[in-house]
Each structure stands twice: as C-alpha cells, then as structure tokens.
Amino acid sequence: MNSGDAAGSSSGGSGDAGAPRRASRKPKYSKFTQQELPACKPILTPKWVISVFLLVGVIFVPIGVASLLASNKVVEIVDRYDDACVPSNVTNKLAYIQNSTISKTCRRTLKVPKDMKQPIFVYYQLNNFYQNHRRYVKSRNDQQLRDASKANETTLCDPEKTRDGMAIVPCGLIAWSTFNDTYTFQHNTNNLSIDKTDISWKSDRDHKFGSDVFPKNFQKGPLIGGKTLNESIPLSEQEDLIVWMRTAALPTFRKLYGRIYVDLKENDTITVTLDNNYNTYSFDGKKSLVLSTSTWLGGKNDFLGLAYLTVGGLCFFLAFAFTLLYLIKPRLVAYKLSYTNRIKFHR
Amino acid sequence: PGPFRPSRRDQPDPSASERELHEGGEYRAVAVGEPSPEFAGNAVRTAKYSALTFLPRNLFEQFRRLSYVYFLAITVLNQLPQVAVFGRGASVLPLAFVLFVTAVKDAYEDIRRHRSDRRENNRLAAVLAPQTAGEYLPKKWKHIRVGDVVRVASNETLPADMVLLATSDPTGLAHVQTVNLDGETNLKTRYAKQETQLSFSHDGHVAGMLHCERPNRNIYGFQANLEIDGKRVSLGPSNIVLRGCELKNTTWAIGVVVYAGKETKVMLNNSGPPSKRSRLETQLNRETVILSIMLIGMCITASVLAGIWLLNHQRELEFTQFFREKDYTTGKNYNYYGIGMQIFVTFLMAVIVYQVIIPISLYISMELVRLGQAYFMGADNDLYDESSRSRFQCRALNINEDLGQIKYVFSDKTGTLTENKMEFMCASIHGVDYSSGKPACGSSVVVDDLLWTPKMAVRTDPQLLKLLNNDSSNEEAKLVLEFFLALAACNTIVPLVLDTRDPKQKLIDYQGESPDEQALAYAAASYGIVLVERTSGYVVIDVLGDRQRFDILGLHEFDSDRKRMSVIVGCPDKTVKLYVKGADSSMFGIINKSLELDNVRATEAHLHKYSSLGLRTLVVGMRELSQPEFEEWQLAYEKASTAVLGRGNLLRSIAANVECNIHILGASGIEDKLQDGVPEAIESLRQAGMKVWILTGDKQETAISIGYSCKLLTNDMTQIVINNNSKESCKRSLEEALARTKEHRVASSIGSPYPVLASESSGTVLALIVDGNSLVYILETELQEELFKVATECSVVLCCRVAPLQKAGIVALIKNRTDDMTLAIGDGANDVSMIQMADVGVGINGQEGGQAVMASDFSMGQFRFLVPLLLVHGHWNYQRMGYMILYNFYKNATFVLVLFWYVLYTSFTLTTAITEWSSLLYTVLYTSLPTIVVGILDKDLSKSTLLAYPKLYGSGQRNEKYNLNLFVLNMLEALWQSLVVFYIPYFAYRQSTIGMSSLGDLWALASVIVVNMQLAMDIIRWNWIIHVFVWGTIAATVICLFVIDSIWVLPGYGAIYHIMGQGLFWLLLLIIVVTAMVPHFAIKAFSEHFVPSDIQIGREIEKFEALNQVLSVDSYYQ
Secondary structure, eight states: OOHHHHHHHHHSSSOOOOSOOOSOOOOOOOTTTTTOOOOBOOOOOHHHHHHHHHHHHHHHHHHHHHHHHHHHHOOEEEEEOTTTTSOTTOSOHHHHHHOTTSOOEEEEEEEOOSOBOSOEEEEEEEESOOTTOHHHHTOOOHHHHHOGGGTTOOTTOTTSOEETTEEOBSOSHHHHTOOOOEEEEEETTEEEOOBOTTOSOHHIIIIISOTTOOOBSTTOSSSOOSOOOOTTSOGGGOHHHHHHHSOBSSSSEEEEEEEEOSOBOTTOEEEEEEEOOOOOGGGTOEEEEEEEOOBTTBSOOHHHHHHHHHHHHHHHHHHHHHHHHHHHSOOOTTTTOSHHHHOOOOO | OOTTSOOOOSOSOHHHHHHHHHHHTOEEEEETTOOOTTSOOSOOOOOOOOTTTHHHHHHHHHTTSHHHHHHHHHHHHHHSTTTOOSOHHHHHHHHHHHHHHHHHHHHHHHHHHHHHHHHHHTOEEEEEOTTSSSOEEEEEGGGOOTTOEEEEETTOBOSSEEEEEEESSTTOEEEEEOHHHHSOOSEEEEEOOHHHHHHHHHHSSOOOEEEEEOOOSOTTOOOEEEEETTEEEEEOGGGEEOTTOEEESOSEEEEEEEEOGGGSHHHHTOOOOOOOOOHHHHHHHHHHHHHHHHHHHHHHHHHHHHHHHHHHTGGGTTTOTTTOOEETTTTEESSOOOHHHHHHHHHHHHHHHHGGGSOHHHHHHHHHHHHHHHHHHHHOGGGOBTTTTBOOEEOOTTOGGGGGSEEEEEEESTTTTEEEEEEEEEEEETTEEEOOOBOOOOOOEEETTEEEEESOOOOBOHHHHHHHHSOTTSHHHHHHHHHHHHHHHSSOOEEEEEEOSSTTEEEEEEEOSOHHHHHHHHHHHHTTEEEEEEOSSEEEEEETTEEEEEEEEEEEOOOTTTOEEEEEEEOTTSOEEEEEEEOHHHHHTSBOTTTOHHHHHHHHHHHHHHHHTTEEEEEEEEEEEOHHHHHHHHHHHHHHHHOSSSHHHHHHHHHHHHSOSBEEEEEEEEEEEEOTTHHHHHHHHHHTTOEEEEEOSSOHHHHHHHHHHTTSSOTTEEEEEEOOSSHHHHHHHHHHHHHHHHHHHHHHHHHOSOSTTHHHHSSOEEEEEEEHHHHHHHTTSTHHHHHHHHHHHOSEEEEESOOHHHHHHHHHHHHHHOSOEEEEEEOSGGGHHHHHHSSEEEEEOOTTOSHHHHHOSEEESOGGGHHIIIIIIIHHHHHHHHHHHHHHHHHHHHHHHHHHHHHTTTTTOOOOSSOHHHHHHIIIIITHHHHHHHHHHOOSSOHHHHHHOGGGGHHHHTTOSSSHHHHHHHHHHHHHHHHHHHHHHHHHHTTSOOBHHHHHHHHHHHHHHHHHHHHHHHOSOBOHHHHHHHHHHHHHHHHHHHHHTTOTTSTTTTHHHHHHTSHHHHHHHHHHHHHHHHHHHHHHHHHHHHSOOHHHHHHHHHHHHHHHTTSOGGGGGO
8 A cells, every 4th residue: 555654654754763772683483473373384296196087987887877866757737828828819919918808718728748647737838038137136025025004105116016006015016017827727627736835035034024914906917927926915925926036047947836636557647737827928938737747957958968968978078088197297206306408408 | 083084164055955955845844853744743644544435435446357347237227127138136245255355354453554654653662842851751652753853772662763863872873773664673873963962961952943854765875965053064874863773882872853653664665566366367358258258149049039039929928828928907018128128128128048158256266265375375385494494485376376387486596596785705815815714713802801702703714814913014014014004994884792591702793784794804813903993983903813993984985886984094003094994896996006916916816706606895905195185075974974865966976986997805705605505506407498598796707516416517507608898799799609509409499309408308409698887778768579489498597797776677678578477586675576477576685684585476485496396386376266267157158158058048038947046156155165175275286296296397387277278178168067967857757747946956956066066086195174065065055055945935836845856856957967077077187197197297296206215127128
C-alpha cells in the first residue's frame, strides 16, 4: 500500500529510535521464521504416476458398471401430449388453449414396457420452459410467502404485483404461472389412486411457506398464467405451488406430480385422463407425462455410468501409455546427479 | 587567543553578505531570544489524517489505483435497477471489504503516527523565558518557536534545528550523534562561535540578529550570519545542530532555534524512497488486457445471443409465462425496452457478472504475500549481521519478486566489497619506502598523571621508529616528523577520551567522518605523534612525549573537485605552515617538481607499488608560508568565510590559490580490507548467471587489484582497458575493443555449440576496464551504444574513478537497452543515484553513513548477504509470486467460465445458479487464503540446494515462472475444468427435477474443490500450515454453503441439504474433480519426467540424493 510510510516512520524524526541498543538484534531462531518447517515434498515418480492412474481406473470402472446397471433397472414411460391433446382441426393452438370455455379433457393410453415396482413417480416434463429466465426467477417475494403479516410485501414481484391496488398473494410470475394440467389414471379398468402428498420439500412446507398465509387476489388478472389456488388452503399445503416454486435449473425439467403405490406389470395399459390447460403453445414448449421407478441413483440416467467408464478407461490407457513411455525413454530419477556438469542450458 | 589568531578587522564589508542575502530574496531574519510567530511552529505532524478528514482523504488515496476505480464503476453499474445483477448489499461487499481492510491498516498506522507525534510534541525542553536573564523554563516542544533559545543537556534530543550559541566546553565544542538523521553512529563535532560563546560566558545571554537561508533539505549545508555586538559572524554547517540528533559528551549546549517543526531538515527529508514497480506487476498488465478482451468477448457473445433469442421469440413474449412482457396493472411493457436496449442492458449486466475474471483480490493478495515475504526475509538469521547489529530490512514493499530476476549487479567497492575499515600499512617518506610493518604495542601519552592510549595500534616499521626516536636533529628525521605532524593535524578528526575500567587509563577514540583520516591519525599516534585535543581554534599534539599546541588558522575542506584538503597551522615555533593531503593525481599537479625530481619519482614508484597491492594511497605535502603570503591569504579567507552566499566557491578559489608549490613529504598506503566472503559471493553470483560490475571512485590500479583480490578478475582473462582523454581516442579504443570481442566470439564459438556461453566455455574471458575520464566522453553521447556492445560481450566490467552521476549513467546504459533486471548495491552517499536508478537498489549499513540505506529498497549488513538474498529469497519470492498471479487468473477464469456456460441455458439472461453470496465469497474467501499462504510459505527448493547450485537462479532470469505460455496454458486448463465442472452435472441432471439452487451449490462446491485441488497439486512443500489452509478452505466453503442455504428468505433455502442427501451428488463430485484434474496431472507427470526443468532436477536431487548416496554418480548414466 503505501511503502513510503513504513520507511518514513522508521527513519523519521519522530524520535522513537532512542539510544542504540547494545543487545543483539538477531532475529529469534525458529523453524517457522527460518522457513524450515518439516514438510512433505511429493514428487511424481513413474511409480506414483502409474499407480494413481491405475487406482482411478480401478475405482471408476466398477462405479461406472454399477451406475449403468442401476440406470437400466429404471423403467420409464414418457408420453408427450401437448400436440396430441389439441384436436386436429384446431389451427390456432394458442387461441384454443386460451379459450376457457372449451373443455380440454384428453385421454391417453400408456403401455407398461416392463414390470414397474412401487413407488412409481409421476412427473410432468416441460421442454423449452425457461424457469431460470432472469426476469422470471427474480419475480417472487419470499417474505410474503412465509409471513401473513407481510402480505403487502410485493417488492421484486413485477409484473405480477397487485390487482386493483391490492397485493397479490402469492405474488410474482413464478406463482402466477403454476402448472395446471391435471392427470387421473386408470390401471386396466380400475381407478389408480395417485398420492399427491409429500411431493414438495418438507423444509419448504415448514419454513418457507406459511401455514397462516392464504392466497389473495390471485389469478384475477386479464391473463391467466396457470393454476388457480384455493383461497381457503394455506400456502404451506399448496404442494403443487411449492414444487413449482423450486425453480428448475435447466429449460427442460420435470416436476413431481405425485406417486402411485401400485406395482405395474409388463404390458399393462394405463389410461390417463388429463386436463390440458397449461399454455406451452405460445413458445413452442413441449409437455410430457412421465412415469418412472427409482433406484439408489435416482431416475434413468445412463450418462453417469458412461462417464465413469470413460474416465476409468482413459486412466487405464494413460497408465499404460505412461508405462510404455517410461520403458521406452527411461530416466532414473535424479539421473542428473552430477548436476553442475550436466545441467542443461537454456538459450 | 594565540599569536596567530587573526585579529578581527572591523567589518571587511558589512553590506556584502547582507546584499547577497537580499538579492536572493531567500533569507529569514531571526532575533535571538525573541520567539517569532512568523515562522512555522515546532509542532510536527507526520500523521496524514485527522478524525474528520480520514474518510474522504483515505478513500481518495485508495481510489488512486486504477483497478479500484474499475471495481467501483462495476459496483455503481450494479446499482442501476435495470442492470442490477447482485443485490445492492452483496455487490458492494467485495470492494467494501478491500477498502475496509486497507482503511483499517491505514488508520492503524496513522494512529501510531498520531501517538508518536503527540509524544514528540509534548516532550519538554528548557527554553529561555523572554525578558528574563538566564531563566530556563520547561516548555513543550510544540510551543517552541523560531527565535527561542533552548538549553539541551547531554543525551537529550534536540527539539528543533538550532544554531549553537554556547556549550559547556569553553571553546564552544559540542558533539552530536546523527543516527536518527542519516544512520551514522559516529559523533560529529559542532561548534559555537567564539563570539557567542564569549558573550554568553560574560553576560549569561546572547542577543543578536541572525540571517539564514530559507528552510531546505540539505542536511550538510547551512549558511547564515549573526550580527552580534555590531559584528557580523559567519555561520556554516558546523554551527548548526539538527532536530532529531542527540547531544553527546557535552554537558550542555545552548542554541537559538532557526528552523522549527515541519521546516526542520529532518522533516523536510522525511520522504520515502522512490516507488518502483516490480517486473511481474508490469507484465501482469499485459495479461489483464488479454483478460479484459476475453471479458468483453464474453459479454458481447452473451448480449448478441440474447438479442437473437429475443428476435426469434419476439411475438411470443407476451403470453410466454416466464417472460410476460406486459404489466397488466399499467398496461405497459414491464422492464422491456426493445431488442436494441435489451442487448445493451444485457451487455452491462454481463460485465457485472463476469467482472471477477479480472481478479480484485489479486492486488490485495499480492500486498499480503509481499508483507509475509518481507517478514521472512527480515527474520532470516542468515541475513543478520552481527558486527553492525543490523537486520535485513525491506524498505520497499513492492518489488520483492524482482530479486529473483536480476541479471546485472552493479556494486560499489569501498564499504560494499571492502569493509571500509582502513588500516595504515606503509608509508613512503621523502622517497624512502617504509613498509615492513611489525605489530606494535602503540604509544601512550601521559596527561595529568593519567595514561592516555589510542584505541587502535597499527603496525609500525621499526626502522622508521628508530629514526624518529633517536636522531631527531637529522634532516631526514625532521621530514619524517613533518610527515606525521601533517597526518595528525591535517584532518577533521576529533579525539574523544573514554574511560576504561582502570581509573588511571584513558582511551583516545578518534572520531571522524572519513575512515582514511582515522587510519592516518591512529598511524601517527602509533609512531608517537598523538593528537590529543582538537577545538575549533587549535589542536594539541603530543610530539614524542612533548605536548605542543598548534593553532589551526584555516581549513580548506575536502571536496571532490580538488580531491585534497589542507590546513594552515601556526606552529609553536611561530612559523606558519600549510599541510596538504590528497589523491596523487591532484597532488602531483601542485607539487614543485623542479626542486626534487628524484623524490617525486621515487614517491610515484612507491605509489604505483602500493596501489597494485590494493592499497589506497594519499600524498602528503607541505609548504611554509611567508608573512605576506599568509596575510594575503588571511584577508581573503576572512572575507570568504563571512560571506553567506557563494561562500563555497570563494573558499575553493582561495584554497586553489594557496595550495601550490607544495613540497612533497611522502605518501601513505592504507589497506582497505575485503569484507568476509566477498570472493565467494561474487563467484556464486556469476555462476548464477549474473554479471557483476564494479563501479568505484578509486584509481585504475586499485580497482584492478581489488578486482583480483575478490576473484572477479583472474589471470587467464583478457583485459580491455579504455582510458582516454579525448572523444576521438575513446572512439578509437571502443572500436578496437569491439573488433576484439568479435574476434574473440568467432574464435570461441567454433569450439562451443552454445554461443552465449562461449565466453564461459572457452578458457579466455574478456574483462573491460573503463575509467571515469573516458566515461565523460562516452556516456550520453553516441559512443555509449558502442560501450554497451563491448560491455555486454565482456563477462567482467570494472569502472574506476567514476563520479556518482556516472554510476547512475552506467546503470541506465544497461537498464534502458535491455530487458534485464539490474541491481545496484552500495553504502555511501555517492551510490544513492545509482541505487535509485537501478531496478533494485540495495543499501549496505556501513561506515559511510545512512544515505544509501535511506535511498535503497532493501538494506542489509554485508555484501555477501546478496547471495542468500538473491539466490534463495529472490528465487522463492519470484516463483511464489509468479505462481500466485497465474493461479489467481486461472481460478477466477474457471469460475467465470462456469457462470458463462450456464448463461447458454437461460435464454442468455445472465441468471446465475450459484447464489450471489457464493459468487462474491468465491474470490474473497473460498479460494483466496490458500494462495496467500502458499505465496508466503511454499518453497520449490531448500535453501541449501539453491545455494549449492547457483544456476538454479536462471529460472527467474528466463521468466520461467511467469510468461505468456504459462498464462495460455492456465487459461486452457481453466477452460477444460470449467467445461467439466459445468457439463458433467448438466448431462447428469438433464430432464430431472433438479432445482436451480441445488445445482448451483454443486457447481460452486465443485469449482472450489477443483481449483483448490489444482493448487494442492502444484504445492511443492506441504507443511502443516499449508495443510490447514488448503483443506480448511474447502471445509469453510462447505460451511458457508450450509449457512447460506439455511437462510429461509433466500430461494435456495435447504437446497444443499437435499442435494447432499443423494448418492448422485457425491458420485458427480468425485468424477468432476478427477476428470478436471486428469489433464493437469498428466501434463505435470509428462513434463516433469521427460522435459524436466532445472528446478525439477533440483527437487529430485534434494529428495533422492540422501537416499542414493551409496550409488555412484556413474551408475545413473549407463
């Protein structure tokens, strides 16, 4: 910073130098001040290099295999319905979806490709929906969601802040656009009950969304963004909203809709009756319904196993390549012991 | 007064000096005893700030750094609502933190200064109360004013610059120690004028009017006159005592304050050394520019892509839920101003988000690292000099790392290579050489029944002693006596009488400013001519047991033009003699050669012999002045010495007039002993690839002989000597020299494949010896280009008889023409210009005073410390700092690139998944501490290895640890690692329920672990402190993430708990870290094994040599 100060104060006339001290001013000896603390100094000897690569390979390949096996065990049914659920005679899909007078019930039949063990997770998947859009992700107010007394706190909620001068609860674009397609399932001919409890994080229900905060002035604007909330149920129990408000990281995402606690057999058919309400037609979004089992690794995901296998394989290859190199061009460590003679000169 | 005390004629020309002062318009009139409020008071203020001004002034000072302005601009930008990326509080945090830390440090320093100011200002001094006669009352220093008469007792510090009026010594003598002023510990003598001394002893007070020059910085100059009792008395530098000095060996002294407070010479000189910037810091600017271009590139990419996205989706914006253009309460667009504006806003936001790519923390890290390095250099036992009790001192805190890149070392000779403790070795008297010295017991003098012995005895020549003691009537003996009388009288030495344990014994300590004079006075004493007492008017010399008083009628001080000094002495036998001593070149010009040619020739031969032995020579001469001659001189001398302005020139011309027709008495040879370990140190420096140049004021023969004795010159070298007196001949000899170097290069390059090392490998080496006279014609003319060419071809360069400014000129010759780093080392005032000119200036705490140290960047006690300083600390500092800068660039680039990749998946809207707090803490906390600790503590090689293989120093000279290639490599690693950190989780979590905060936490944690692992992989020595900081930082990051995700009001509440509960998270973390590190590890393994650097080989030797000592070297080379 200011080096002149140090010099100035030590040399200057501010008279703290005093009489010359006769005692030795030799700095105290310690391993620390002499920078001689005991230290370990690893060097990459061939032995080390090869062992590290081998070790990584040995660990990674089994993990890769296990991950692939786990991923293969997952049975997943994905059904994209956004196009199929619009009658083929409709040309303006946007007008169709915005017209609230038309019934948009749609029926889909799904075939179970393999046995599915309960619990079966029901997700809806949106493509091209940027829940991480800057404008969108900021448009919420967490104080209002938690605290009934802060209902009028709507900062950052633009452009969905107030309706006729009254604060909207929950305010903001995120809450406004809560997904509102609904699904009911029939297994073969029986109704298949879907459990919609505990689909959101417990921490969110307990601490983030107040049990005494009720929706107000919500979804009353000229443009309906999505789900309408029951004004008699507190926010902490509006689990669809809570799930939706955990904004997704990527533009293609799934959100948990519910769970089915029934085992499904191969070739069973499932009939889904759905209300196709949510507007993804204005921006080329896709909507899919996903039924999936789960393993210790989560859902279907081949990438992780493949990545582990690739990296493990690469390390085996490197171990091999380095072994070859060391054999072809051996250099005993410290071969330049007579350093002063053999030290190489640069330029 | 003695018979020759000049009777003061009434006012030679009363108005002359008055007029001189008026013409300059630069004088101040001080009435003695009347405090004048007109001039600055004596309160000093070294503190910069007061409580009120601290904030604005400190901020102003801090914002003088351009980088801070950049960060401020970014912070201000972030306050605009349209652009705001971070919350307001969060964005201010890093800059505020940096400013705060610096402000606290400044405030602490300033409080210390305030305290010392207060202590200083409230000290008490005895001040003459006005309108009283001789009543001294205690007064605080800050209340002392110009004109006050102050009484100071022994060992007290002087409160202001004062003209001495009277002292406890009847002759008006006072001794002061100026250690606070210039670092010199020897005592200096100051005089009160006889007139004031007398007046004081008569009346008890002094009244008069004093005219002196305006305050200035010159410690060694002062001109004034004092009107007292109608007489005008001239005052010079020997009549003033300066603030900060201590009175010694004088019971009391009384003086009138002439300069007070901030106008005192010590305060005017109170400025630090010129600020230098380190090479690395300059190079760092280039990389900063590259990074700025990268930054702008990224911002343009993001904003253009955002524009394209908007263009493609222009018609969908209203009904798209995540955009919803309109605010229905107003019916207008919300925060959307058309594509053009949107691109611009995105660009600004991108600048804010990606600004960290230019690391703000780097600057503060560098400061901290340098502080730490400076601490360790100061604490190094190997840099402590027991004899002068001086530690290594880092005076400039910003060029530590330059010590590792030095290519040229310019060294002063006297006091730097040599001890500057002179020892009288031999004398040539009247053409006879007496040089067979035998250790002698020295002679003592009996004064008042006490035995006074000189502190040091020199070796005496028995023949000479015999001559002196036995037949004093003989002509030869008379000449010898004159010779020693000249040595004893013709100097400025003050004998101090010290007590010893034996009450009957006293020691005479000769104090003086020139070590040569001290040596000569001790020599004279050993031969029985003992200087016993000196006052301003006379000296008492014990001549072979007979105490005699010699009046000093006039003294012409030494100056570097005349290169000699002389005294005019009134002898007890009523004759007036002029004694002169000086350098041979100046003396032979004024010698009356016609009289005694043989004598002169013999002396010249002896001088030649002495200087080829490496001795310093002085020629002594005398002349008896006739009465008219004396009177003429006296008139002129009186007149000149009462002049206030231009006195120096007047005195010089009078000296030149009187110093002529000198009768040569003889010459002396003084040994200038080499310091410990100088030849070895020079050898090490040369092995380390540094060129050592010696710049000395000595004559050619002495310089060459010192060159031999410190092994810079060897017998197998070819010497090229340039020693000319005209420009043409200089040109000719330079051309010849150039031709010879070419010849030499051709001859040697045949045998050697390495052209640069040709001179090393082929037996003969060139040495260039240039003389100051020739340099006059070479420096700053077109010839200096030629000199540069010749000098760089030679491996040894000696410059002799160079003036201080020429020293700087030679340094500039190299500094301006090459990129190589220069270091200048010296101990004297004549080295100051060279020390300030060189990239690195090193001062030696030596005998020649503290000016070199004051001007230097580093100071230490011995020349040989240069080796550990450069080879060990310099090497460490350079490699640590180089690595730290690169690492800081790398780690911030990695982080910024991770942020950048995410933007590609947010429709280019600069959302960051990583919370803003983590983004800000990333540079401040998550990654900064380990680099600082590693920058202070890591060492690539141990001290002993570095000292054993000086060639390892070449790593710094070749810029091996910081260059564009390494920067590019680091950036490529940052690119790879950011891709790994970003895309592995991206692919793993594609089409999943992952939330933004959870993924953000994974990215943040993975980045931190990866960059810390990179550091861990590059650390060479793991001691416990480094372990604590590296692993502790990762732990601290995890803790911070937990804390941030425990704040319910943030959207990320609970995210880290959920994601850490999944197996997938841990598997991802493992594969990210391993995949990110594989290339770095493979490159490291490959290069360390197949293209090892010198340092790598050194490390292997260090680690395995101990293990493999049993095996012979040859077995490694099958």
